[in-house]
Amino acid sequence: MARTIVVASGKGGVGKTTVTANLGVLLAMDGKRVILADADIGLNNLDVALCIENRVVYDIVDVAEGRAGLRDALVKDKFVPTLSVLPSAKANCSDRVRTAAFAGIIAEASTYSDYVLIDAPAGVEAGFHRAVSAAREAIVVTTPHVSAIRDADRTVSILSTYNISRMGLVVNRVRGDLVNRGETVPPEKIAALLRLPLYGVIPESDAVGVYTVLNAYGRDGAAEAYRMLKEYVAGSGNEVYDCTRRFRGLFGRLKKF
Ligand SMILES: Nc1ncnc2c1ncn2[C@@H]1O[C@H](COP(=O)(O)OP(=O)(O)O)[C@@H](O)[C@H]1O
Numbered sequence: 001m002a003r004t005i006v007v008a009s010g011k012g013g014v015g016k017t018t019v020t021a022n023l024g025v026l027l028a029m030d031g032k033r034v035i036l037a038d039a040d041i042g043l044n045n046l047d048v049a050l051c052i053e054n055r056v057v058y059d060i061v062d063v064a065e066g067r068a069g070l071r072d073a074l075v076k077d078k079f080v081p082t083l084s085v086l087p088s089a090k091a092n093c094s095d096r097v098r099t100a101a102f103a104g105i106i107a108e109a110s111t112y113s114d115y116v117l118i119d120a121p122a123g124v125e126a127g128f129h130r131a132v133s134a135a136r137e138a139i140v141v142t143t144p145h146v147s148a149i150r151d152a153d154r155t156v157s158i159l160s161t162y163n164i165s166r167m168g169l170v171v172n173r174v175r176g177d178l179v180n181r182g183e184t185v186p187p188e189k190i191a192a193l194l195r196l197p198l199y200g201v202i203p204e205s206d207a208v209g210v211y212t213v214l215n216a217y218g219r220d221g222a223a224e225a226y227r228m229l230k231e232y233v234a235g236s237g238n239e240v241y242d243c244t245r246r247f248r249g250l251f252g253r254l255k256k257f
């Protein structure tokens with residue numbers, strides 16, 4: 001049985017889809033069988049992020065309504081054979097996938113995979129409820145901005161009313177220079193505020209796209225940060241990326257100019 005992990009945030013645009021896709025790619029590159037389920041039904045983000053949009057034949061609504069089996073709808077990634085995506089529908093038909101049907105689909109997916117990562121929609125309404133109900137674990141994503149932290153806090157309290165046995169935090173788009181200057185809340189402090197274990201810290205990066213992780217350069221640290229997050233989630237590491245390191249010392253001080 002797979003680990004079923006929902007990636008949630010409260011606030012939109014903080015990086016849920018990016019985290020889901022990158023974490024999925026990295027786990028699959030380790031040989032794990034990974035299924036990414038796009039629970040943001042009506043806004044097909046995940047297939048676009050992974051560049052598989054034009055290979056989608058069936059989507060989750062087709063599966064929920066019996067026009068296709070789950071295996072027919074899953075789109076295999078071109079580069080990593082153990083990764084596949086269950087696409088969401090393009091049209092706005094979110095109400096056609098009931099919570100129980102979604103949970104059934106995820107349960108089936110988890111019988112032939114090691115990880116099912118569920119990319120949740122923003123907000124805490126019906127779509128959120130559907131995504132979270134199908135998962136046993138949660139990753140909450142926030143940025144260091146006050147409005148995102150506040151929404152994450154609300155999301156954490158709502159998540160704690162569900163059958164979630166493990167929950168952790170990813171702080172995305174962290175600027176190490178601002179952390180060093182005390183101009184933004186450090187990720188560790190955000191984790192303490194939200195009372196969550198810190199699974200990962202991802203730097204603000206011009207290179208962040210989904211295949212960031214595949215172009216193995218890591219010049220600005222995002223690739224390394226994602227690798228550390230993957231290891232934390234997989235249980236093979238317990239460190240998070242230090243965004244401030246590049247901005248410390250003489251070289252770091254020079255870089256600021
Ligand atoms: N670490 C990062 N640095 C810079 N831009 C990022 C980072 N993470 C995500 N983004 C960008 O932020 C935007 C929103 O990300 P997305 O994953 O779609 O958020 P969500 O799914 O929470 O709405 C995208 O344009 C994405 O490329």
Ligand SMILES: [Mg+2]
Pocket residue numbers: 016017018040045119
């Ligand atoms: Mg998204």
